[in-house]
Amino acid sequence: MASATQARRNTRTGLALVSPALLFVTVFALFPLGFGVYISLTNWPLVGAYQFVGLSNYESLIHNSEFLASIAFTLKYTGIVTIPIFVVGYALAVFVRSNRPGSTVFRTMIFVPYIVGLVAESYMAVVELQPTSGTANFVLSKLGIVSDSTAWLVHTGLAVTAISVLVVWFASGLTMMLLMAGMQSVPQEIYESARVDGASWWSMERRLTMPLLRRSIALSLIISVVGSFLAFNQFFIMTDGGPGTSTVPVVMSIYQEAFAQMDVGLASAMSVVLVIVVGLITFVQFRFLQGGAD
Amino acid sequence: MRRSAGGASAAYWLGGVMISAVFVVPLLWEAFRSLQPESVVTAAPSGQTFGHLTFANYATLLSGQDDILRNVINSLIVAVAAAVLTALVSMLAGYGFALFRFRGSGLVFGVVLLAFMIPFQAVLTPLFLEMHDLHLLNSLLGLALFYTTFNLPVGVYVMRNSFLQVPAELVDAARVDGASVMKTLVSVFRPLIMPGIATTALYAFLFSWTEFLGALSFLTNDNLFTLPVALSNVETGTYGAVNYGLLLAGAVIAMIPCVIVYVALQRYYVRGLVSGALKG
Numbered sequence: 033m034a035s036a037t038q039a040r041r042n043t044r045t046g047l048a049l050v051s052p053a054l055l056f057v058t059v060f061a062l063f064p065l066g067f068g069v070y071i072s073l074t075n076w077p078l079v080g081a082y083q084f085v086g087l088s089n090y091e092s093l094i095h096n097s098e099f100l101a102s103i104a105f106t107l108k109y110t111g112i113v114t115i116p117i118f119v120v121g122y123a124l125a126v127f128v129r130s131n132r133p134g135s136t137v138f139r140t141m142i143f144v145p146y147i148v149g150l151v152a153e154s155y156m157a158v159v160e161l162q163p164t165s166g167t168a169n170f171v172l173s174k175l176g177i178v179s180d181s182t183a184w185l186v187h188t189g190l191a192v193t194a195i196s197v198l199v200v201w202f203a204s205g206l207t208m209m210l211l212m213a214g215m216q217s218v219p220q221e222i223y224e225s226a227r228v229d230g231a232s233w234w235s236m237e238r239r240l241t242m243p244l245l246r247r248s249i250a251l252s253l254i255i256s257v258v259g260s261f262l263a264f265n266q267f268f269i270m271t272d273g274g275p276g277t278s279t280v281p282v283v284m285s286i287y288q289e290a291f292a293q294m295d296v297g298l299a300s301a302m303s304v305v306l307v308i309v310v311g312l313i314t315f316v317q318f319r320f321l322q323g324g325a326d
Numbered sequence: 327m328r329r330s331a332g333g334a335s336a337a338y339w340l341g342g343v344m345i346s347a348v349f350v351v352p353l354l355w356e357a358f359r360s361l362q363p364e365s366v367v368t369a370a371p372s373g374q375t376f377g378h379l380t381f382a383n384y385a386t387l388l389s390g391q392d393d394i395l396r397n398v399i400n401s402l403i404v405a406v407a408a409a410v411l412t413a414l415v416s417m418l419a420g421y422g423f424a425l426f427r428f429r430g431s432g433l434v435f436g437v438v439l440l441a442f443m444i445p446f447q448a449v450l451t452p453l454f455l456e457m458h459d460l461h462l463l464n465s466l467l468g469l470a471l472f473y474t475t476f477n478l479p480v481g482v483y484v485m486r487n488s489f490l491q492v493p494a495e496l497v498d499a500a501r502v503d504g505a506s507v508m509k510t511l512v513s514v515f516r517p518l519i520m521p522g523i524a525t526t527a528l529y530a531f532l533f534s535w536t537e538f539l540g541a542l543s544f545l546t547n548d549n550l551f552t553l554p555v556a557l558s559n560v561e562t563g564t565y566g567a568v569n570y571g572l573l574l575a576g577a578v579i580a581m582i583p584c585v586i587v588y589v590a591l592q593r594y595y596v597r598g599l600v601s602g603a604l605k606g
Contacts, residue, residue: 046422050434054434057441060471063456140592144588148536149532149584152580156577164369201352262445290454310445
């Protein structure tokens with residue numbers, strides 16, 4: 033009897049304790065998601081009545097060249113930065129994973145660009161990528177790589193190059209931290225016998241570390257790929273999508289559709305597509321790296 | 327023993343210093359550049375003017391008509407409010423999920439973590455309409471509530487783990503004692519969960535201080551802009567001519583709290599990352 037009362041009291045107390053969190057998530061995440069799906073099926077105007085238009089917003093997306101171009105651009109950008117972020121992050125993790133004197137200090141320093149945030153760094157990059165006066169051109173022209181009048185942010189190829197370098201510098205510290213955490217949980221004993229067998233460093237890394245690190249590798253790749261797919265800040269600040277619309281990522285395309293074109297229905301349809309694509313990317317990468325197991 | 331342990335260690339240090347420099351020197355360089363007057367920042371680099379340093383950019387930015395001091399304060403209000411709210415709500419939820427096994431708790435936990443799978447970038451449009459109806463647009467409180475929501479999945483996860491690590495004897499002793507739920511939380515568990523609270527608050531603070539897209543969408547009144555949004559006005563020259571000296575100084579101001587908070591509390595930050603990474 034007493035335990036039944038206790039259980040009921042537990043349920044009541046437990047629910048009361050978790051309800052604020054549930055309320056936040058419901059009001060500001062789940063409801064907007066459902067509301068977005070609903071709006072995407074209408075011709076939602078800013079004022080006045082709306083009508084259901086079925087899937088016509090989605091149909092028009094198939095022919096919307098700007099949206100398709102933004103998806104293609106986002107895929108291209110993600111393709112460019114993912115491998116460098118992973119390779120640089122992995123190399124950094126190998127460097128700082130030992131508990132040698134100094135490794136903690138180096139780890140802290142390498143992670144600073146991620147902590148400071150890409151927004152402040154993008155503003156700084158705008159100043160330093162100016163022709164003639166920017167530090168980037170000063171250094172690169174002294175090295176004979178580019179002319180000091182190179183206008184980085186007004187040519188598509190140069191702008192994407194500059195932004196990609198900035199992002200790899202910004203994000204590789206996070207990959208380093210995630211992989212390092214995984215590496216440090218690998219028991220050292222498994223390396224001993226390999227070392228006795230005379231295995232090379234690279235073969236130990238490939239045959240022992242990497243398979244054991246699958247979860248950490250999956251997590252760091254998911255975070256990095258999803259982050260690239262949702263990129264907005266660096267493009268808004270550094271190129272504003274230009275020249276023309278050649279550097280407009282998906283999120284900027286949605287932002288413009290909603291807040292400049294004021295086509296809320298179409299913007300919501302784009303958002304729904306984005307949620308599905310990001311969910312698929314996460315799922316596929318997870319399954320792929322888990323090797324179907326687990 | 328290695329043949330040259332001392333040599334290897336010196337080489338490790340040298341390599342480490344060089345690698346660290348790649349990540350830190352650009353930021354130090356920008357801090358230095360922000361002390362150059364506008365005329366030097368926008369001119370071809372020259373040895374004569376290079377060392378000409380002044381606080382003029384900061385003085386202009388933090389005083390006068392178009393000062394961004396107000397925006398710095400807005401950012402602080404939002405980031406601190408989001409950090410406190412996230413820590414508080416996560417603490418209660420973590421307590422509930424870890425120590426009160428109730429029917430449906432797994433389901434509710436799944437729902438809270440689901441918010442982690444919803445990119446906030448993809449719900450901005452409907453959220454804008456909803457916040458309009460709730461009178462939460464152009465409101466620092468509204469922005470703080472939004473930031474809190476998207477920091478909750480990590481926070482609840484971290485706090486649930488904190489409570490799960492409380493020794494079972496301590497939980498039983500508190501029950502036998504008959505102390506109330508809240509009293510137990512404050513007097514018995516508080517010291518044990520403080521590291522988790524610090525981790526949660528730190529994540530939420532850094533997220534909110536550096537967030538851009540949400541603030542850009544939900545605030546249209548210049549007086550309410552947070553610092554990252556206000557700087558886009560400096561960049562495009564809304565406050566008169568484009569001034570790159572001011573932009574650099576503003577970006578340096580934006581990075582200072584991050585560096586301070588991270589250096590002071592980094593073990594909590596790394597602890598959170600590691601626990602998340604190991605669990606996946």
